[in-house]
Amino acid sequence: MGRAIGILGFGTIGRQLLTSIRERTVSASTVRIFDRHPDRVESSIDPASPANVVAVRSFDRLVDVDLVVEAAGQGAVREYAVDILRAGCDLVTLSVGALADRTLREQVIETAEQTGQTVFVPSGAIAGLDAITAAGNSDLESVSLTTTKPPNGIAGAPYLDSHGIDVHEITEPTTVFEGSATEAAEGFPSNINVALALSLAGVGPERTTVRIVADPDGQRNVHRIAVSGAMGDIETTVRNDPSPTNPKTSYLAVLSAIELLRDDRTVQVGT
Numbered sequence: 001m002g003r004a005i006g007i008l009g010f011g012t013i014g015r016q017l018l019t020s021i022r023e024r025t026v027s028a029s030t031v032r033i034f035d036r037h038p039d040r041v042e043s044s045i046d047p048a049s050p051a052n053v054v055a056v057r058s059f060d061r062l063v064d065v066d067l068v069v070e071a072a073g074q075g076a077v078r079e080y081a082v083d084i085l086r087a088g089c090d091l092v093t094l095s096v097g098a099l100a101d102r103t104l105r106e107q108v109i110e111t112a113e114q115t116g117q118t119v120f121v122p123s124g125a126i127a128g129l130d131a132i133t134a135a136g137n138s139d140l141e142s143v144s145l146t147t148t149k150p151p152n153g154i155a156g157a158p159y160l161d162s163h164g165i166d167v168h169e170i171t172e173p174t175t176v177f178e179g180s181a182t183e184a185a186e187g188f189p190s191n192i193n194v195a196l197a198l199s200l201a202g203v204g205p206e207r208t209t210v211r212i213v214a215d216p217d218g219q220r221n222v223h224r225i226a227v228s229g230a231m232g233d234i235e236t237t238v239r240n241d242p243s244p245t246n247p248k249t250s251y252l253a254v255l256s257a258i259e260l261l262r263d264d265r266t267v268q269v270g271t
């Protein structure tokens, strides 16, 4: 039967989630879908589709569910995350970089505590959050992320525009950003949400260091994580194929959201 699931944002991730629900990889009793382009949703739900898939035209009609998956953007997290929790829904957030804003982060956590709801942050396009979270039970000294993307994977980011960097003019692998996870998530809102996910698993957004490299010859979104602490060292590298419909979004991020929503596992593997 499954839970009633709301999908906020019907792009690359939202559409794949609906496919997984239709194919019954993810079970859901009802699906309600809201995007700021309602026509995109309505034209994808053919009249023959089961009546339990509903395109809604307002946020208020979305939250009549158990859990909302946000796959829209950081603006949607700012606009809706607290209201989703207040409406009694759990929240899965892909655009977790919005929580770089300390005030919003604290508001979301406090609201979840008050309402008894859970905020889920998927591993998304990176690997190792299980081990890093476990390592955090002892002392962590440093957590860093180096992300290498083809120019199409980062073009249009506000940080690049404000620094006059045209990634399409780059001719060799070039570091275009170095700073904290907070600065990375704010400067690259559609490209490096993983930095905030990593920081929440480890030492927090201010102490997590991030480097972003544009590689004109690269085809993949590569995320390298290095962690040191009382347990020793952790290093992970994921070389992601981009999603066919959005070069900024790695296919693994889609699969991660699907896995987080599966509730049919009798044996739970990983921390």
Ligand SMILES: NC(=O)C1=CN([C@@H]2O[C@H](COP(=O)(O)OP(=O)(O)OC[C@H]3O[C@@H](n4cnc5c(N)ncnc54)[C@H](OP(=O)(O)O)[C@@H]3O)[C@@H](O)[C@H]2O)C=CC1
Pocket (backbone or CB within 6 Å): 008, 009, 010, 011, 012, 013, 014, 034, 035, 036, 037, 040, 070, 071, 072, 073, 074, 075, 076, 079, 093, 094, 095, 096, 122, 123, 124, 125, 126, 189, 190, 191, 192, 193, 194, 197, 246, 248, 249, 250, 253
């Ligand atoms: N944590 C992780 O590992 C990863 C996170 N992400 C993040 O996940 C999010 C979704 O990714 P993806 O599916 O590829 O994105 P897409 O751009 O393909 O789809 C997002 C959809 O949501 C719509 N939308 C945007 N803002 C709102 C809003 N305020 N209210 C309602 N609908 C809205 C968009 O409309 P419009 O086209 O007008 O913007 C679009 O239709 C992005 O923020 C992305 O950065 C992606 C990959 C990895």
Ligand SMILES: O=C([O-])CC(=O)C(=O)O
Pocket (backbone or CB within 6 Å): 124, 125, 189, 190, 191, 192, 193, 194, 195, 221, 240, 248, 249, 250, 251, 253
């Ligand atoms: O999909 C990826 O490689 C990472 C990404 O876009 C994000 O974290 O926002």
